[in-house]
Amino acid sequence: xxxxxxxxxxxxxxxxxxxxxxxxxxxxxxxxxxxxxxxxxxxxxxxxxxxxxxxxxxxxxxxxxxxxxxxxxxxxxxxxxxxxxxxxxxxxxxxxxxxxxxxxxxxxxxxxxxxxxxxxxxxxxxxxxxxxxxxxxxxxxxxxxxxxxxxxxxxxxxxxxxxxxxxxxxxxxxxxxxxxxxxxxxxxxxxxxxxxxxxxxxxxxxxxxxxxxxxxxxxxxxxxxxxxxxxxxxxxxxxxxxxxxxxxxxxxxxxxxxxxxxxxxxxxxxxxxxxxxxxxxxxxxxxxxxxxxxxxxxxxxxxxxxxxxxxxxxxxxxxxxxxxxxxxxxxxxxxxxxxxxxxxxxxxxxxxxxxxxxxxxxxxxxx
Amino acid sequence: xxxxxxxxxxxxxxxxxxxxxxxxxxxxxxxxxxxxxxxxxxxxxxxxxxxxxxxxxxxxxxxxxxxxxxxxxxx
Numbered sequence: 001x002x003x004x005x006x007x008x009x010x011x012x013x014x015x016x017x018x019x020x021x022x023x024x025x026x027x028x029x030x031x032x033x034x035x036x037x038x039x040x041x042x043x044x045x046x047x048x049x050x051x052x053x054x055x056x057x058x059x060x061x062x063x064x065x066x067x068x069x070x071x072x073x074x075x076x077x078x079x080x081x082x083x084x085x086x087x088x089x090x091x092x093x094x095x096x097x098x099x100x101x102x103x104x105x106x107x108x109x110x111x112x113x114x115x116x117x118x119x120x121x122x123x124x125x126x127x128x129x130x131x132x133x134x135x136x137x138x139x140x141x142x143x144x145x146x147x148x149x150x151x152x153x154x155x156x157x158x159x160x161x162x163x164x165x166x167x168x169x170x171x172x173x174x175x176x177x178x179x180x181x182x183x184x185x186x187x188x189x190x191x192x193x194x195x196x197x198x199x200x201x202x203x204x205x206x207x208x209x210x211x212x213x214x215x216x217x218x219x220x221x222x223x224x225x226x227x228x229x230x231x232x233x234x235x236x237x238x239x240x241x242x243x244x245x246x247x248x249x250x251x252x253x254x255x256x257x258x259x260x261x262x263x264x265x266x267x268x269x270x271x272x273x274x275x276x277x278x279x280x281x282x283x284x285x286x287x288x289x290x291x292x293x294x295x296x297x298x299x300x301x302x303x304x305x306x307x308x309x310x311x312x313x314x315x316x317x318x319x320x321x322x323x324x325x326x327x328x329x330x331x332x333x334x335x336x337x338x339x340x341x342x343x344x345x346x347x348x349x350x351x352x353x354x355x356x357x358x359x360x361x362x363x364x365x366x367x
Numbered sequence: 368x369x370x371x372x373x374x375x376x377x378x379x380x381x382x383x384x385x386x387x388x389x390x391x392x393x394x395x396x397x398x399x400x401x402x403x404x405x406x407x408x409x410x411x412x413x414x415x416x417x418x419x420x421x422x423x424x425x426x427x428x429x430x431x432x433x434x435x436x437x438x439x440x441x442x
Contacts, residue, residue: 029412037382042389044420103380103409115408119380198420298408303378310380363386 003240006229007272010241013222014275017215018282021250025111025283026290030208032329033104036355041363049193050205050212051333056189057213058338062220063182066339067175071224075239076247077326078341079159084326086152087143088347091325092332094317096354100362102127102314105329106252106322110280114287117300119307123315124256130319131257143324162340181340212250216335219249223275243274249338251331253322255280325350368427368438370402371395377434381409385417388439392423395441400426403437410435 024030028050035047065071073079099105102123104112109120109127133139146152158164158174162181167173199205223239224247231238242248243258255276265271291297302308322328325347327336333351336344374391376384384405391401403414411428414437418425426438 029416034382041382041386042420046420300408303406307378307380362383366387366390
């Protein structure tokens, strides 16, 4: 296949996967911030179980792809040899605080935008801008020189995926470890999730978990397997259609930033529509389709200065936080986790902590 | 519809309307009705899920002029 048509396939697949994600997330009320809020404020674990099950489904699919040799996960961002612990913690905490102030994570804001929420449009623009500033701009220097300085970094020779961490350079041992870890973790999650009778009966939560998990696996397959081909210019095997030139799957902050960049600089021939950009638009459009079909589309705007300022602060923290933590509640929380990356685990725990602490403060301020 | 207490959740974003609803219901007695007014359209789904999860019946949902009015009975 020619490089341009291969990229079209990758981008088209990203758009389709994103659209299904948006449609299902809107229909089922899948929401990572909502999941944390339900646990912290209501002691209800339904949506948290859905999120956990999505991780387990993704984990099983991804490690099957890895075991079969279809996708080389050691070439992904999540397997990086540099374990930026300080960056994952600070970024994760900021993202957690941010999503709680901004009415939801990046994915939820895309879903809300599809439902007619103009607050989310403002959040997404500001979040995307803050992400660019953190990737390549003024905050990028701070991120690299302070948060990702040698003090905040541990170097793992075999990368930070748990199987390689435990098994060292022994490739066969790492493969056995991969099977054992995936099996143990996925089984523990499945037992925890399905021991709850209410979850077993909740069609929405089950649907959300299975579809989101499957979409993440699909994304990896598209970019990491279909997208790997010989570059006609360099004659080297190259990953086509992604911004990172590596395998990618669902993640929503950096792709929102790349979407803004694409709009601003699209006459620059090096800027192309990528898998990530396509997923961003796919999610919003899929959600719009559901909103129109279910007659739940409503225009919404900020209700007060306080409402708007919370959303703006939240958006900045999400943009900064996700780039610093190398992902959001989906990018790290499902996609990264599915690769069994230590950094993803640390980032996810930090995001949940940041969000839960903010909720506790909000609750205390109400009294 | 008659109600015993009113909660003004206008201008609050998810998840605060639900959190405030839970707190308000905690101070009420069985059978009393709480009226909640929200401007966040996410509350439509959230309030239905809240009622289902907690067993406090959602008696009615009315949407008018961009506001959502819910009547929740304390179980």
